[in-house]
Amino acid sequence: MNSTIYLLFILLFPLIGSFIGFAIGMRSEKYRDIFNVVMTTIIFLVTSMLYKYVSVQTIEVSIPYVMGKGLHLKLDMFRYVFVWLTSVIWLLTTIYSTQYLVNHKNRNRYYLFFMLTLGSAIGIFISENFLNLFTFFEIMSFTSYALIINDEDEYSHEAGNTYIVMAVTGGLILLMGLFLLYNSTQTLDISELSSSVGHLGNIKYLIVTLIIIGFGVKAGMVPLHIWLPKAYTAAPTPATIVLSAILAKTGIFGIIVTIEVIMSGDFIISIIILVLGFLNMFIGGFLAIMQRNIKRILAYSSMSQIGYILVGIGLIGILKEHRTIAIYGTLYHVINHGIFKALLFMGTGTIYMVLNEVSINKIGGFGINKPLLKMIFFIGVLSVIGMPGFNGFTSKTLLHEALIEAQHMYGGIFFKSCEVVFIISSSFTVAYLLKLFVAVFIDKSTNDIQKVKAKITKITLFPMIMLSLLSVYIGFNPNTILHVLDKSLKPFGNAHPIAVDFYTFTNVKSSIIIILIGIMIYTVFIRRVLKKGEGSNWYYVNPTLNWLNLEKHIYVPIGKSVIFISTYIFHIVDGAVINSVAFIGNGVDSFSKMEIDYGKSIIIKMKSRFITLFSRGDINKFKIDEHKETSELINIKRKIEDIGYNMNSLTYSLFIFGIVLIVCLIFLMS
Structure with a gap:
């Protein structure tokens, strides 16, 4: 009984509390901030308490006469991974927001939609019925739109327009797929769809394609990613954090449910997702190398890291009975990406709080005399590139091993090519993060801003320190998360727990080779081609500004x-x-x-x-x-x-x- 009450609580509390916080904020911003921090803390604590229930059995709640077919909620260990990540990232981001937004306008409106977005994100992850999931999905689209345009300048409105057009279009395509799905199966309950869809003919591929397009927009999947770099750059940094760390995962969650739970890992769909994942990895990494704005670098980085997760989803279906390693890698990278990308965006936002600028051409050398900020940012960089001892190493190692397993199973030039793309894309990650870190924290410049006294409060640093410690802890204790993922295998059919040895000589060697290739790309291409000027009078160019633009040259x-x-x-x-x-x-x-x-x-x-x-x-x-x-x-x-x-x-x-x-x-x- 307690477990069902807790489940309803974590859904309803942020939805109701958002309006309470808004009312408090009309009288006192200080008490509103305290209320929001307390609210997200309670949600995190209740979510953590749910672990002892959900680790034993699945929690389900059904409320009839809500949303037409009733409100059907479900929390198993697979869904719990997403809900727990959401609660911890939202708590730390809320604490960070109280400092970041001090000089921003529309603060009360921001917090209203920020908390509504939290409630809708949790609703997506615990919905057992596709109609409920779609409803929360659309609520999240509109509430997050308000976050993107919060600053009300020309660029934020332009980014918001692109985002909402893509979100609504994706939502309508998703809805069309759900209409066809219901017409063919007479149900939208996720647990019932696996057996129902299996009896359909080729129409199931049309249905799944429409649904994946709808979810793919939110995940930033190529070629539906055009909103992502604009929205991540325009939104206030706390909003960018949740857009990258959590909201992109709602699309990933929908794709996993569609392909693995409903379609039982269909081989054809899995191959397509694998290819799209590699496109995300490669294109996102390559475009990140070219950028000069830190938020755009990290935006394309998010697009690339989402590619790793899509590759993992594809490998789950391709590996069939050997899919466990791919499931581990996929869910592990969902967690790790949320942690290290939130950390890097917080570091970027801290720089913006001091300088009101995030172009590396204008802030070069800022962090030379900021040892604590430099160390925190460096931990984030090491985590993303997959350095042994940090959390990114664990999930990227699992995904790489899953890819090698697929190569052993099927052979052929295709999977060999996939491994080459995996290595190159991972090297791109090293290259663009080196570019960012060296430009801001090592290279001296004529900007003469390293002498600026940074007024960084302890409250601002607290969330970043916690995320840094989490990254290092997971890196040195990878089996801690693996034990949780063992209990998340049930929705994936015939998957069974396996033992994984992360720190083998082969795995460490592969990681070091990728890092060395990335350093070479940075040295040969970035330093010699993209970097101009001499000595401390340097700047970077971005050749892609005159290249093909999907939105301007194709979609429009x-x-x-x-x-x-x-x-x-x-x-x-x-x-x-x-x-x-x-x-x-x-x-x-x-x-x-x-x-x-x-x-x-x-x-x-x-x-x-x-x-x-x-x-x-x-x-x-x-x-x-x-x-x-x-x-x-x-x-x-x-x-x-x-x-x-x-x-x-x-x-x-x-x-x-x-x-x-x-x-x-x-x-x-x-």
Whole structure:
């Protein structure tokens, strides 16, 4: 009984508490901040208390008559990994926010949507029904949009527009997939879908594709990632932390549930996800090398690190009965990425708090005399690159071993090529983080800002210190997390716990080789090609500014072309419909006049007969008002014509889109 109450509590408390905090903030920002920190602390503690229940058995709650089909919640160890990570990152980010946002505007509004986003994220992870999950998913899209545009400048609104367009479009595509899924299976309960989907034909691939696209937008999956670098850069740093560390994981969670739980690791879908994962790793890492803004570097880094997780998801389905190593690597990297990326973004935000700038060309050398900040940032760098002794080493080692296992199972040039891409992409990680760290904390520059006295409070440093300690602890004690992941294998079918030896000579050697290749890329390419100037008068260039831009050069032109063509087609349709209505109106008018003429001849004959039979002149009471009847018919005709003209192109577009969609679905299902 306590476990179900706790589960409902961690969902409802942030949703309700967000409005309580907002009301408190209208009177006192100090007490609002205290309330929010206390609230997130309680959520973290209750989530931690749930471990003793969920490690023994799954917790489920069903509330009928909510969201149509009822509210179905479930917490097993697989979901617990995501919920616990959310609670700890949100707590530390809330503490950090109290210091970061001091000089920012819209603080009360920010905290309202920040806490609503927390509630919706937890709702996504514990939803057992896809309709519930979709509802929380859309709530999160709109609440996180408010976080992105918080500063209300031109760039944040531009980033917010890109984000919300992608989020809504992805949500509609996801909803379309859920409609087809329900139509085919008559259920949206995740636990029931595995057996139901297995009996479907090829339509299941269309359904899964639509669902993965919807979740892939939030995960920042190529080529749906266009919102990510803009939103991460525009949002206040605390919002960027949760966007990267948690909100991207909601998309990852949906993809895992769709592919592994519902599709039981379908081989074809798994191969596609594997390829997309490698594209994320390579493209994200390469673009991160070119950037000069620290937040953009870390944004593309997040895109690359999400690629590792997607590769792990693909390998789970590919390895079949040997999938355990891939499951470990995937879930382990979900945790590690949340920790080290939150740490690096907090370090970046701390620099911004002091200088109000994060371009390495303008802040070069700032951290030379900041030993504590330098050490914290360096721990984050070592964690991301996979240095032995830090948390990134553990998950990247597991993923690399899973990839080698797939190569042993299937052989061929494909998996050999995958390993090459894995090594190169990992080397890119080393290169761009070296670029960032050396520019800010080692290289002297003419900016003369290393003398700036940094007013960094202990409260600001506390979350970063905790994340640093967590990174080091996991690095030296990897089996601590592995014991938790052993209990997370149940949703993955035939997966069973296995023993893993992390610090073998082979694993350490592989990590060191990757780091050395990354140092070589930094030395040969970044220092000699991207870095310009001499001595302390240096700066970096970004060649990609003039390269192909997916949003500007592909998505926007395609969108405008579709609108132009659609407008032209609908203009023709407008004319055809209006002319048809006018034709019908004229026909009705002609028919009415004919009826009136025929009626008039009858009345005249009746009049003459009445005059013959009667000599009185009061027969005029049978007279018909011809003008009145004609005017009424004209008014009817005009109303019909008005209806035709008032039906605008948007209405037609909706109808035609629906017709085209139905025809396409019939074609695909046939």
